[in-house]
Amino acid sequence: MKKVIIIGAGVAGISAAIEICQSGHEVVLLEQKSQIGGRIYSIEDNISGDLIDNGQHLLTGAYHRFLEILKILGTDGQIKKQKSLSIDFYSKNGTTSLDTSKLPGSLGLLYGLLSLQNIKLVSKLAAINLAIKLKIGLEGNTDEDCHTFLRRHNQGEDLITLFWEPLIMATINAEMNVAPAKLLVNVLKKAFFADRKSAILMFPTTDLNQLLEPLDEFLAKNNSKIKLSTKVAKLNFIENTCKGVILSNGEIIEADAVIIAVPPYSHQKMLPSESPLAEFAMKMTYSPIISVYFWFEQDLFDFDFAGIIGYHSQWIFNRRRLIKIESPKFGGHITVTVSAAESIIKMSLDDIAELVFDEIRMVFKIDDEIKPIRHKVIIEKFATPLFTCENEKQRPSESTDIEGLFVSGDWCDTGLPATIEGAAISGLNVAKLTKKFLV
Numbered sequence: 001m002k003k004v005i006i007i008g009a010g011v012a013g014i015s016a017a018i019e020i021c022q023s024g025h026e027v028v029l030l031e032q033k034s035q036i037g038g039r040i041y042s043i044e045d046n047i048s049g050d051l052i053d054n055g056q057h058l059l060t061g062a063y064h065r066f067l068e069i070l071k072i073l074g075t076d077g078q079i080k081k082q083k084s085l086s087i088d089f090y091s092k093n094g095t096t097s098l099d100t101s102k103l104p105g106s107l108g109l110l111y112g113l114l115s116l117q118n119i120k121l122v123s124k125l126a127a128i129n130l131a132i133k134l135k136i137g138l139e140g141n142t143d144e145d146c147h148t149f150l151r152r153h154n155q156g157e158d159l160i161t162l163f164w165e166p167l168i169m170a171t172i173n174a175e176m177n178v179a180p181a182k183l184l185v186n187v188l189k190k191a192f193f194a195d196r197k198s199a200i201l202m203f204p205t206t207d208l209n210q211l212l213e214p215l216d217e218f219l220a221k222n223n224s225k226i227k228l229s230t231k232v233a234k235l236n237f238i239e240n241t242c243k244g245v246i247l248s249n250g251e252i253i254e255a256d257a258v259i260i261a262v263p264p265y266s267h268q269k270m271l272p273s274e275s276p277l278a279e280f281a282m283k284m285t286y287s288p289i290i291s292v293y294f295w296f297e298q299d300l301f302d303f304d305f306a307g308i309i310g311y312h313s314q315w316i317f318n319r320r321r322l323i324k325i326e327s328p329k330f331g332g333h334i335t336v337t338v339s340a341a342e343s344i345i346k347m348s349l350d351d352i353a354e355l356v357f358d359e360i361r362m363v364f365k366i367d368d369e370i371k372p373i374r375h376k377v378i379i380e381k382f383a384t385p386l387f388t389c390e391n392e393k394q395r396p397s398e399s400t401d402i403e404g405l406f407v408s409g410d411w412c413d414t415g416l417p418a419t420i421e422g423a424a425i426s427g428l429n430v431a432k433l434t435k436k437f438l439v
Ligand SMILES: Cc1cc2nc3c(=O)[nH]c(=O)nc-3n(C[C@H](O)[C@H](O)[C@H](O)COP(=O)(O)OP(=O)(O)OC[C@H]3O[C@@H](n4cnc5c(N)ncnc54)[C@H](O)[C@@H]3O)c2cc1C
Pocket: 007, 008, 009, 010, 011, 012, 013, 030, 031, 032, 033, 036, 037, 038, 039, 040, 054, 055, 056, 057, 058, 059, 230, 231, 232, 233, 261, 262, 263, 266, 289, 290, 291, 380, 382, 383, 384, 408, 409, 410, 411, 418, 419, 420, 421, 423
């Protein structure tokens, strides 16, 4: 049995820890914060009593590794799954529904695209044509941004605005003319144009903290542990081999291998500044996500979630329906997501809440007398790395040129956008490499 230190208890670190300790090695997971989860976490809103997430997280049926982690931890039952992909999009022109339930398998998606309201037939046919090309592998690697890619495939502006733009913002957290098409293609192949099960959307029915809570117990059963509020200051090198870490309190912990599973901005402090990885990490830029939570006397919405087209607000989630709690203090509770939120990030929190609620009022035709009892705005300035056509090609693999040192995280080269599943897959990749190294 060998000892592995993993720095960072986000999804990547957790995924790696589970895989490595399951194979009989000892894992010590070090996390600087007082809770696990990294960029997925919840806090209590002390006025309403509701637990709110740092941002509503949406999963798809294609999140195979993350769903496997939840199964191992016994919390997979706390996820609500659609039966088939279905989304209602609201705009000032009315509602358009993508409903793939009418026919089985891939035919359901074709039928769903064909029945979209307010979309020209020629646009629907172009989308179906693209879906077929992706399905049979005619379109693969591409260096273009998403908008150029979609135009090259004759996607109509109506469908771009209604379907492609919201999908790109939600999955890649970047504007269409920045987001690399390669990531979109992979998302489409793995999820939306794969099979019925992979395309469905899934929602946690509990706050995010609870999903990962059993980790502690799981690690203990597998001869491993997590140390919270433990910040790694430096790596401990002996010649060109990584032999452990030095904590911010000066304590040295030795190990046979070390995995750094922290975001790029934390990386650069730990690695030697001349390393190419530190250089890449230093150049990384980020895309913000803003989440605005509102509380009302009553539930005003008869859906779990919906897309919003043509406004800053992009998705609305009805937390009162999705998250089960007993005797809530306020009957209505929603959150609205603004991805790639650069354009409003400098506004005051109250102004952001007012802007977002005005949009919700307009789109859902809410009476003027109805006002939110309370709001809370959460800005995640560094929500995800901002992948561009240029930096996408330089995303690091999980191995490094330093013996005994590995990296992991949503920014590694998984071919996926910076998402929970990207982080979970990177954790699995790094675990496999580490286990091979330890043999
Ligand atoms: C608001 C918001 C909404 C999102 N929505 C979605 C969504 O709907 N669907 C989706 O799939 N993804 C979504 N994401 C993205 C997803 O949350 C991330 O891609 C994923 O959680 C990243 O995991 P990670 O393990 O790579 O990194 P992180 O979660 O950042 O984990 C890194 C960990 O390392 C720790 N750490 C850093 N430095 C040190 C140190 N020196 N010592 C010890 N520990 C350290 C950090 O505290 C952190 O816990 C969203 C992200 C945000 C912020």
